[in-house]
Amino acid sequence: MRDYFIRRFLLIPPTLLGITLIVFLITRVVPGGPLERAIMEMQQVDMGGGRGAGGPAGGNMAISDAQLEELKAYYGFDKPALVSYGLWLGKVVRGDLGQSYRYNEPVWDIIKSRFPVSLYYGLITLVITYAISIPLGILKAIRHRSLVDNATSIFIFMGYAVPGYVLGALLLLFFAARLEWFPMGGFTSYDFSDLSLGGKIWDLIRHSTLPLICYLVGSFAVTTLLMKNHLMDNLAADYIRTAIAKGVSFRQAVLKHALRNSLIPIATTFGQNITLLVTGSFLIETIFDINGFGLLGLSSIFDRDYPVVMGIIFIASLLLLLGNIISDALVALIDPRIRFK
Numbered sequence: 001m002r003d004y005f006i007r008r009f010l011l012i013p014p015t016l017l018g019i020t021l022i023v024f025l026i027t028r029v030v031p032g033g034p035l036e037r038a039i040m041e042m043q044q045v046d047m048g049g050g051r052g053a054g055g056p057a058g059g060n061m062a063i064s065d066a067q068l069e070e071l072k073a074y075y076g077f078d079k080p081a082l083v084s085y086g087l088w089l090g091k092v093v094r095g096d097l098g099q100s101y102r103y104n105e106p107v108w109d110i111i112k113s114r115f116p117v118s119l120y121y122g123l124i125t126l127v128i129t130y131a132i133s134i135p136l137g138i139l140k141a142i143r144h145r146s147l148v149d150n151a152t153s154i155f156i157f158m159g160y161a162v163p164g165y166v167l168g169a170l171l172l173l174f175f176a177a178r179l180e181w182f183p184m185g186g187f188t189s190y191d192f193s194d195l196s197l198g199g200k201i202w203d204l205i206r207h208s209t210l211p212l213i214c215y216l217v218g219s220f221a222v223t224t225l226l227m228k229n230h231l232m233d234n235l236a237a238d239y240i241r242t243a244i245a246k247g248v249s250f251r252q253a254v255l256k257h258a259l260r261n262s263l264i265p266i267a268t269t270f271g272q273n274i275t276l277l278v279t280g281s282f283l284i285e286t287i288f289d290i291n292g293f294g295l296l297g298l299s300s301i302f303d304r305d306y307p308v309v310m311g312i313i314f315i316a317s318l319l320l321l322l323g324n325i326i327s328d329a330l331v332a333l334i335d336p337r338i339r340f341k
Helices: 002-012 012-029 034-049 064-074 082-095 105-140 147-161 164-178 197-235 238-244 250-279 282-287 291-301 308-335
Strands: none
Touching: 002 012, 002 308, 012 082, 034 064, 082 308, 105 147, 105 197, 105 250, 105 291, 105 308, 147 197, 164 197, 164 282, 197 250, 197 282, 238 250, 250 308, 282 291, 291 308
16 A cells, blocks of 8 residues: 555656646647737727837737847747746756746745635634534435425525535625625725634634635535535445344444445545645635635636636645545545555
C-alpha cells in the first residue's frame, strides 16, 4: 500500500502539468483577452480625447507599433505559447504565481487574502454536513417509511431540488430585505473592528447564517441520501441476517457491521469536498457579496486576469488531487478488504 501512495504522489506533478498546460493554451486562443481589452480601452480614450496616441499602427488601430509591442510584452504575448508557459512554470516552481493584470499585485497575495473567508465557510459546511447527515441517514435507514423518515425526506428533497443560489436570492428577499433580520450581504459589518468580542461573534453569525444555509442544502441532501441508501442495502444483505441469526443484536449489527461498509461511499466523496473548502460557490458568493475564493475566480475570468485564473486552477487542481489520495486512504482504513497494490 505504501508503494501505491508513493506512485500517486509522484503522479501529481505530471497531472498538474497537463491541466495547467491545457488551461494556459486555452487562455491564448480565447477571444477578448487582456491584450484586446487594453487596445479597446486605449481606442476609447483616443476617441474621447480626439487625438491619436502616436499615430495608427495600421487600419483603425489607435496605437503605434511600439506601443503594441510593449503591450504584448507586458501581458506575455510577445513569445510563443509554449515558451510563455515554460516561463510561467519556472516561476511557479520558485513559488511565484505571477502578477495580476487587474490588481497589479502578486497573485499569491490576492489568493491568500481570500483564503480565510472561503476556509471559514468551507470548514463549517463540511463539519455540519457530516455531523448531521451521517446520523440522520442512519436514523432514516433504520426507521424507513416511518413518520421521521417521511417528514425529513420532504425537507431533504426540497433542498436537493432547489439550487443554493436560487435559495440565496429568496432568503435575501424575505429575511434580509423584507424582515431585515439579517444583513443584505458581506462577510462582516463595516464597524466590525470597533465591536467587542461578543459583538464580533454575533455580527459574524448574522452575516454567516443565510450563506451557510445555501452552502448546506445541496451537500446535506446528497450525503444523507447516500448514507441511507447504502445502509439499507447492507442491512438487507445476507451477512447481516446471518449475524442476527447467530445472536448479534440489531444495534450491534448496524453499528459494527453494516455501518462500516456503508461509510465507504461517503469516504470516496470526501476528497472532492476538500476542494470545496477553498473554492466555495461563486454564485452564492456573488449573491451575498462575499469576497471569497469563488467570487475571485469568476471576476478573474470576466476580467481576463489570466495570472489569477492560472493560480486558482493550479491550487484547485492540487487540492483535488490530494483529496483523491485522502479518499483512497480513508477507503482502505474503513474497509480492511481493500489493499492497494
